[in-house]
Amino acid sequence: ANETLEVSVGGGAVMVTITGQQKIQAIKISPEAVSAGDLEMLQDLILAAVNEAIEKSQLLASSRMGELTGGLKIPGLFG
Numbered sequence: 001a002n003e004t005l006e007v008s009v010g011g012g013a014v015m016v017t018i019t020g021q022q023k024i025q026a027i028k029i030s031p032e033a034v035s036a037g038d039l040e041m042l043q044d045l046i047l048a049a050v051n052e053a054i055e056k057s058q059l060l061a062s063s064r065m066g067e068l069t070g071g072l073k074i075p076g077l078f079g
Contacts, residue, residue: 003060007053014045018053020061 004025008015013033017026027049033042 005053005056005060007049007056009049009052010045014042014049016049016053018057020057020064022054022057022061024050024053 003020004017005020006015006017010033013030015026015028016024017028018024027046029042029046033045036042
């Protein structure tokens, strides 16, 4: 839960920082991405970065939960 992940898309155009509890801490957008003037592309990059960050955070949480439970499958917890 205390760990954070950084996800970057578009060659560093958009970076998202997220916690292990799927809380977005920061979104950074490079000046070049803004100056390009293509708002639709920028929106797509932000969406892709946030979705990838959430997915990686969920995988991290699932992995950590597996370590805590010794790999036991507990109904209702992470699948």
